[in-house]
Structure formats: structure tokens, C-alpha cells
Amino acid sequence: MVTKTEEFIAKTFMAMADGLAMGTIGPRPKIALTGMGSELGENNVLAGALLAAQKGVDVSYIGTQEHDGLRTVFAADAQEGHRKMEAMLEAHEVDGAVTMHFPFPIGISTIARVVTPARGRQMFIAAATGTAGTDRVESMIRNALYGVITAKACGIFRPSVGILNIDGARQAERALRELAANGYDLRFAESSRADGGSVMRGNDVLQGTPDVLVTDSLTGNVLTKMLASYTTGGIFEAMGFGYGPGIGEGYDKLILIVSRVSGAPVIAQAIAYAAELIRGQVFQVGAREFAAARKAGLAAVIEKYKTVVRGSDGETAAPPKEVVTAQLVGIEIMDLEAAVKLLWKQGMYAESGMGCTGPVIRIAENNAAAARMILQQKGYLA
Known part of the structure; x- marks a missing residue:
């Protein structure tokens, strides 16, 4: 007759064997995945999450749908999804995240x-x-x-x-x-x-x-x-x-990017990639x-x-920091630093960033129109 202790030991060794086979020994990584914005539909992203969950990753799905085996965090759109994803990372509810179109x-x-x-x-x-x-x-x-x-x-x-x-x-x-x-x-x-x-x-x-x-x-x-x-x-x-x-010096948030045309297999692999980096x-x-x-x-x-950046001025100080939710696109990467400092000189707080389609300047909504006009006049934007 098998005792409870023997049964426990047997289950433990079976779990270890499964973990060795799947590369999942140790705590299961917790990964958030945002589902909105895919050109292939939210069902495609959800399918990728389910594939990853079957491989030993705890997936928190941020979107409008739910499924057994996944924790769902409801969000109405991509912007709300990013806000909730970043909040989960800040609170250490998850170890990392996979998302689309994130401006680093x-x-x-x-x-x-x-x-x-x-x-x-x-x-x-x-x-x-x-x-x-x-x-x-x-x-x-x-x-x-x-x-x-x-x-x-x-x-x-x-x-x-x-x-x-x-x-x-x-x-x-x-x-x-x-x-x-x-x-x-x-x-x-x-x-x-x-x-x-x-x-x-x-x-x-x-x-x-x-x-x-x-x-x-x-x-x-x-x-x-x-x-x-x-x-x-x-x-x-x-x-x-x-x-x-x-990846960058001092950057401590694990956020991985997929495309809006990434299929479910790629999304699953991206989640597995995140889990591997955590381990x-x-x-x-x-x-x-x-x-x-x-x-x-x-x-x-x-x-x-390094080469010389056009118009750069290392002594220009930034104005007081503001919440920057608007994005100006179409800036040449070699001009990005100079364009930001030009706006600083005009008293507008701005930050440089990079989206999926290229460099962006992040600025407060109420300054966006004026900033665009200034950059157009100086030849930084068409």
C-alpha cells in the first residue's frame, strides 16, 4: 500500500522530471500580455497566450476576453492595456510583459x-x-x-x-x-x-x-x-x-515587443523568451x-x-517635467536630441523616445500643436 508520503515524493519527482523536460524547473515566471491592437485580431493573441501557458508560464492576459487557465485583466483599448501592464510591473505582480508598439x-x-x-x-x-x-x-x-x-x-x-x-x-x-x-x-x-x-x-x-x-x-x-x-x-x-x-543601463522593466502581425506561435515564443530571461x-x-x-x-x-549630432547643445536645461502623452513622429534619429532641446529652449518640456515606426518626441497634449509648428519651421518635421 502506497503511503501519503510516498505519493507526495512520487509526485514531486514527476514534477521535477516534467520541469527538466520543458526547461521550467523553478518558480513559474509571471508574464503579462496585452491583446489589443493586433491586426490579426485579439483571438490570435489569446491563442499565443494559451500556447505559452501550456509550456509552464503563468500568463496574465490584458484584454477584453477571458479563458480558463489564464488570469484576465480587463482593458478597453491598447492605451488602457499599457497603463495596466506598467502598473502590474511596478507593483511586481508580474516578472515581465509582452506587448505591441511600446515607446521606450x-x-x-x-x-x-x-x-x-x-x-x-x-x-x-x-x-x-x-x-x-x-x-x-x-x-x-x-x-x-x-x-x-x-x-x-x-x-x-x-x-x-x-x-x-x-x-x-x-x-x-x-x-x-x-x-x-x-x-x-x-x-x-x-x-x-x-x-x-x-x-x-x-x-x-x-x-x-x-x-x-x-x-x-x-x-x-x-x-x-x-x-x-x-x-x-x-x-x-x-x-x-x-x-x-x-535593454539599457539602469532600465529594470522586462518588456518585450511583438508586431501587430505576429501570429500566435511568435507570441507564444515571445512569452517563452521573457520567461527564459527571467530564469x-x-x-x-x-x-x-x-x-x-x-x-x-x-x-x-x-x-x-561617435559622430557629431546636428545642433546639439549640451548646456540646455530641461523645463519642469510634465506628463507627456502626445507623440510627434517623423523626426530623423540624428536630429532627435537637437529637436528636443529646441523645444526646451521654448519652455516646453519634451522627451525623446522610439516607437515601432521610428523616433518620436513625447510632449504634453496642450503643447503638441505649437511644438509641431516650431519643429516644422526649423526643418525638423515636414
């Missing part, structure tokens, strides 16, 4: 995770949304660091880093090699092409040559979309893990990597290699 502050970029078609390798694209800095080369240097942090949190001990062959690639490469020479542990990938090198070609993107592919966020966004939806003609993202977590202690990994990079002279290296 400048200094934060997201690290996408894709499956490359030639060999089925996973690759991190640094970055896919957001922007790590207002300077192109500075952004790529920081993106490399953010990609390394994310890859390490996902279990890659020494990820290889390659730089996509775009404007600024050679400056970014020199800067990263100088950082490595100063003592920061950085392993460079080698191109699959005959002439080699750590600057990656299109062939390397398809093959997944590096663990971390460094690029600017707009190029990375296009690459992520293509690798996610090339099998569907671009109307439905069927592969990969979405656009990834917002991999991404913020602790980030703290160690940032400390090591600073020790190797990160600030001096960035200052040495």
Missing part, C-alpha cells in the same frame, strides 16, 4: 531573436526597435553590449558578435575591438565569406553566422520582420521570438556586463568614435 525612452533598444533559414540557427539581432543613443555609431556600440547581455541570459556563455555591413559598421567594429583590447571579454564572429572578418554580409544573416548581429534598430526591424514572415508573404509573422526585450537573471547579467564595459573605458570609447 532613448537609451533602450530591443534585442530580437530569430530563426535563420539556411541552417535553422537562432540569432539575436541587436537591435530591432528602440534606440540606444541619438548617435548612430554610439547606438551600435551599445547594441552590441545589449545583445551580449541578452544572449548570456539565454544561456550562451561567450556569444560571438558580428556587425552588419551598413553605414557605421567599420567605426563600430574599431570601437568594439578597442573595448576588447581594454579588457572587455568580447568574442568576434567570422564571416562565412572567403575574405572573413567580423563585418557580416547578407549570406551571414541567412546562415546565422554570429550569435549576436549588431545593426541599427531600423535595419534590424526590417530584418526581423522578413525572417519572421518570409514564408507567409509578409502578411503573418510565423517564425521566431518577436522583437525582444528593451537567466537578465538584470543581474546586465549589471555585470555594464560594470565590465565601464571598467574597459566604455564612455571614452563611445566619445572617441
